[in-house]
Amino acid sequence: MNSTTTSLPATDVVLIGAGIMSATLGLMLKELDPTLTITVFERLDVAAAESSDAWNNAGTGHSAFCELNYTPERPDGSIDISKALKIAEQFEQSKQFWAFLTEKYNIKEIERFINYIPHMSFVMGRENVEFLRKRHAALTDSALFKGMQFTEDRAEIETWMPLVMEGRDAEQTVAATRMDLGTDVNFGSLTRGMFYLLQEKPGVTMHFHHEVDKLHHNADGSWRVKTKNLENGQEVETQARFVFIGAGGGSLPLLEKSDIPEADGYGGFPVSGQWLRCINPAVIARHDAKVYGKASVGSPPMSVPHLDTRVIDGEKQLLFGPYAGFSTKFLKTGSYFDLPASIQFGNVKPMIMAGLKNLSLTKYLIQQVAQSPDDRLAPCASTCPRPRRRIGSWPLPASACRLSKRIRKKAACSNSVPKW
Numbered sequence: 252m253n254s255t256t257t258s259l260p261a262t263d264v265v266l267i268g269a270g271i272m273s274a275t276l277g278l279m280l281k282e283l284d285p286t287l288t289i290t291v292f293e294r295l296d297v298a299a300a301e302s303s304d305a306w307n308n309a310g311t312g313h314s315a316f317c318e319l320n321y322t323p324e325r326p327d328g329s330i331d332i333s334k335a336l337k338i339a340e341q342f343e344q345s346k347q348f349w350a351f352l353t354e355k356y357n358i359k360e361i362e363r364f365i366n367y368i369p370h371m372s373f374v375m376g377r378e379n380v381e382f383l384r385k386r387h388a389a390l391t392d393s394a395l396f397k398g399m400q401f402t403e404d405r406a407e408i409e410t411w412m413p414l415v416m417e418g419r420d421a422e423q424t425v426a427a428t429r430m431d432l433g434t435d436v437n438f439g440s441l442t443r444g445m446f447y448l449l450q451e452k453p454g455v456t457m458h459f460h461h462e463v464d465k466l467h468h469n470a471d472g473s474w475r476v477k478t479k480n481l482e483n484g485q486e487v488e489t490q491a492r493f494v495f496i497g498a499g500g501g502s503l504p505l506l507e508k509s510d511i512p513e514a515d516g517y518g519g520f521p522v523s524g525q526w527l528r529c530i531n532p533a534v535i536a537r538h539d540a541k542v543y544g545k546a547s548v549g550s551p552p553m554s555v556p557h558l559d560t561r562v563i564d565g566e567k568q569l570l571f572g573p574y575a576g577f578s579t580k581f582l583k584t585g586s587y588f589d590l591p592a593s594i595q596f597g598n599v600k601p602m603i604m605a606g607l608k609n610l611s612l613t614k615y616l617i618q619q620v621a622q623s624p625d626d627r628l629a630p631c632a633s634t635c636p637r638p639r640r641r642i643g644s645w646p647l648p649a650s651a652c653r654l655s656k657r658i659r660k661k662a663a664c665s666n667s668v669p670k671w
């Protein structure tokens with residue numbers, strides 16, 4: 252420790268990053284053991300300003316109601332719903348935890364962070380319609396998906412999603428499912444609310460403008476955590492029994508610095524997501540759903556187009572996307588050196604192999620980055636085929652955010668797998 256280093260009191264748990272992950276873990280720990288001391292370090296001046304901010308994600312309460320990539324078709328034509336069941340169960344648990352918090356802390360304005368928005372899937376073409384029909388039949392066998400409706404009736408679909416049906420070729424075969432229990436979640440508001448509850452508790456301290464830059468594993472298993480106060484440049488140090496790296500896109504560099512064997516072989520490839528944001532109130536008012544389509548053949552699941560009603564800060568919004576982009580930053584507010592600095596001897600081979608083994612993804616990303624603004628409007632126009640004049644309501648890629656694709660080395664490099 253040098254003379255300009257400030258020492259903070261030792262703590263049970265250090266949470267790195269003030270996003271939804273740290274907020275959730277912190278609150279769960281304090282509920283389970285109120286005596287724990289928790290220290291949170293966040294490099295920005297506010298919680299939830301990166302991926303967890305409402306404008307930086309699609310806000311879908313992922314329950315597998317509308318996401319077709321969670322229910323792949325097996326070679327024999329049957330539908331594998333195992334992933335969908337797991338995701339639906341997990342989201343039910345999240346809702347139970349939020350319900351517990353709202354009840355315990357008497358939170359009245361629950362709609363600040365969660366609202367019912369019907370989740371719908373929409374497909375075109377005979378083959379896709381058959382897929383959706385089988386998917387609906389398989390899912391509704393489970394209590395988790397009871398109430399899901401399926402229809403091929405164009406008039407009914409038009410009442411569900413008028414913007415998607417208006418102007419559509421009358422000969423086109425279409426089908427849709429609808430689940431009224433779907434939700435839109437403002438993860439930013441939820442995260443900030445959770446940190447508000449957390450920092451009211453004894454033994455919890457939050458340090459904004461503090462960037463963790465070193466992690467040292469002590470011989471007794473505890474950790475020395477070094478941070479930099481970004482306001483005055485001072486080094487700050489603390490000892491902790493446990494460290495949670497909830498740094499989103501900033502997690503990989505910290506994992507590498509932790510020197511734990513489990514960190515070996517991970518690489519990161521930053522992919523940004525952007526949406527078109529509708530600014531015409533009359534159009535926004537006419538849509539009330541999250542409508543997910545099917546990714547085109549050979550495209551990755553992240554390319555699934557969706558037309559999303561959102562509720563952000565009490566206001567209804569309409570977004571279409573996402574569009575992928577590329578930069579070498581791991582965080583929106585990160586550095587262009589993030590990607591080069593993360594490449595190490597242990598992960599360079601799996602990263603190259605992952606790129607080579609996922610050429611369709613690589614091609615998709617290159618195509619996305621090369622798109623002109625007009626190209627970007629094309630998928631929106633195909634989802635909402637009505638007139639060109641409506642296109643004027645979707646002027647810009649509205650929100651940009653960062654998503655870091657992790658590449659994990661498996662036993663052999665040739666098995667390198669990308670995960671989101």
Ligand SMILES: Cc1cc2nc3c(=O)[nH]c(=O)nc-3n(C[C@H](O)[C@H](O)[C@H](O)COP(=O)(O)OP(=O)(O)OC[C@H]3O[C@@H](n4cnc5c(N)ncnc54)[C@H](O)[C@@H]3O)c2cc1C
Binds near residue numbers: 268295304313461498
């Ligand atoms: C395009 C896109 C769409 C998405 N859509 C959905 C969706 O519809 N539904 C859904 O459930 N999820 C969605 N997600 C995923 C979801 O947004 C993320 O999984 C979630 O927000 C991650 O939360 P986090 O707490 O891990 O990270 P973040 O919210 O990114 O928080 C990490 C925090 O750590 C801080 N930090 C980083 N490095 C350091 C450091 N060294 N020291 C101190 N602080 C640090 C950052 O400043 C940040 O505040 C989407 C993500 C993207 C990118």
